[in-house]
Amino acid sequence: MTDNIFYTAPHFEQDIVKAKDEYMYDSSGKEYIDFESGIWCCALGHSNDRVNQAIKDQLDKVTHLHTKLVNSVSKKAADDLLRITGIKKGKAVFLTSGSEAVEMGLKLSFAATDRKKAIMFSNSYYSALGTTGNYKNEECIIKKDFTAYDENEPESFFSGIDFSQVACCIFELGSTSGRVLFPHEKLVRELSQRVKSSGGYVISNEVTTGYGRTGKYFGFQHYDIMPDIVCMGKGIGNGYPVSAIVMTDIVASAMAGKSIGHVQSHQNDPLGGAVVSAVIKEFEERDLIRASANKGKLLSKELMTLKEKFQCIKDVRGRGMMHAVEFDQKILVADISAMMFEKGFLIGANGLYNVLRFDPCLIINEESILKMTKELEKILNQLM
Ligand SMILES: Cc1ncc(COP(=O)(O)O)c(C=O)c1O
Incomplete structure (x- = not known):
């Protein structure tokens, strides 16, 4: 593919050809779980x-x-x-x-x-x-x-x-x-x-x-x-x-x-x-408002568990399906986000404040949340 698209921010090269609910697929068939809902847009999941x-x-x-x-x-x-x-x-x-x-x-x-x-x-x-x-x-x-x-x-x-x-x-x-x-x-x-x-x-x-x-x-x-x-x-x-x-x-x-x-x-x-x-x-x-509040509790609990395990996590905060994890400067969120993408998870990263963002669709399976935090734990272990 020729390099003919202008991007205003760093980007990944994979050609994403299909998306449904929390899942996205590239041209090789690899699956990614979207923890950004596009850019906060697909609250109902992709392609509702x-x-x-x-x-x-x-x-x-x-x-x-x-x-x-x-x-x-x-x-x-x-x-x-x-x-x-x-x-x-x-x-x-x-x-x-x-x-x-x-x-x-x-x-x-x-x-x-x-x-x-x-x-x-x-x-x-x-x-x-x-x-x-x-x-x-x-x-x-x-x-x-x-x-x-x-x-x-x-x-x-x-x-x-x-x-x-x-x-x-x-x-x-x-x-x-x-x-x-x-x-x-x-x-x-x-x-x-x-x-x-x-x-x-x-x-x-x-x-x-x-x-x-x-x-x-x-x-x-x-x-x-x-x-x-x-x-x-x-x-x-x-x-x-x-x-x-x-x-x-x-x-x-x-x-x-x-x-x-x-x-x-x-x-x-x-x-x-x-x-x-x-x-x-x-x-x-x-009844997706209630779903957001309930699944948010699971997301919050999982991220708080990571905070207890890793000192590099300064803060976990959020409401419903909108959470942020702030890291100290020993670890860079851009690195975590790139490694997570390799493993099949799209996570938002704000490099200025060293914050990872988690804004999945409200219909996400609880299993996908658990899969993501498990992978994040592995990556943090690797980086520490
Ligand atoms: C809080 C807030 N307001 C407004 C906007 C702008 O929305 P749009 O990208 O649709 O122009 C953004 C974009 O990220 C935002 O974060």
């Missing part, structure tokens, strides 16, 4: 039958329309999203990537409040990596390090913030960013209250933490808050590129007569809507 069928059915009807046109398939998907977020009255818009959903959430909050400041945690996706960051400059973003929060001295965290200028705060409750860090409950509650009571909005970036990943539908549901805007992507399409924003009626009404200058060709496409409804149906019929 219901999602595939929904795509096939919709292909013969209408796939793409126009931002000016409406269709009942997207309306049904919007109702489904409102139901699972618990936003009783509101609106949804469908887009194509998680980055875009977060960007549009920001734009909505700026336009609806006529303000231009957003508070976000310094190690979140948007502040660190966001690919469409038009609003990265200091004029718009107030970055705060949530590890600096002291519940006995909360005022020092909030000092210097003029909340009357704040359009929104954006939370990413669990995957900050890919490191699986959880801000203090009191901080999340208090920041939300301060922003809301001064007329701003709470945005929850659920691109990675949504769709059952943390053992609840959304990461914010582990906290005592209710967002005004929820941004989603990845798992919402199970591999098909669709993302969405759900907003309350209050936000939608504040937008009446205003424009956010966001034009996008695939806004509210019926094909994306059909996928979203099929994914939610699969979640509901198979």
Whole structure:
């Protein structure tokens, strides 16, 4: 094969030709177990039958329309999203990537409040990596390090913030960013209250933490808050590129007569809507939120057992099917991840923080989890 693909990150050379559930196969027939769900996308596993069928059915009807046109398939998907977020009255818009959903959430909050400041945690996706960051400059973003929060001295965290200028705060409750860090409950509650009571909005970036990943539908549901805007992507399409924003009626009404200058060709496409409804149906019929919470306990127990055995493991943390293992500098996660791939396991590695990520699909067999931790133990023994 010629080397004609540009990659933005290190990659493996194997030609992956087929994938089903947690399994992937290369052209030689070798099997790999996927502990990343693609990139957090295939929460239902690869090539889900219901999602595939929904795509096939919709292909013969209408796939793409126009931002000016409406269709009942997207309306049904919007109702489904409102139901699972618990936003009783509101609106949804469908887009194509998680980055875009977060960007549009920001734009909505700026336009609806006529303000231009957003508070976000310094190690979140948007502040660190966001690919469409038009609003990265200091004029718009107030970055705060949530590890600096002291519940006995909360005022020092909030000092210097003029909340009357704040359009929104954006939370990413669990995957900050890919490191699986959880801000203090009191901080999340208090920041939300301060922003809301001064007329701003709470945005929850659920691109990675949504769709059952943390053992609840959304990461914010582990906290005592209710967002005004929820941004989603990845798992919402199970591999098909669709993302969405759900907003309350209050936000939608504040937008009446205003424009956010966001034009996008695939806004509210019926094909994306059909996928979203099929994914939610699969979640509901198979009770996958409960499955995520239960299998997450096994994953956590297995990883904690490794922590007890290996001193190089500094921390194991996670919720549901989203876990991270942080290593000291004696061992490099890039080496572990490469060796694990050779053995047939795809594991995420964040070299910057020396963290391995485990985000398997929610339908994974418990046996696959046990197989993976057994192999990881062997490799750690080899490397020590
Ligand atoms: C927390 C978070 N938000 C947003 C995104 C962007 O999603 P997408 O890759 O679909 O643009 C990512 C991507 O990894 C992410 O980790």
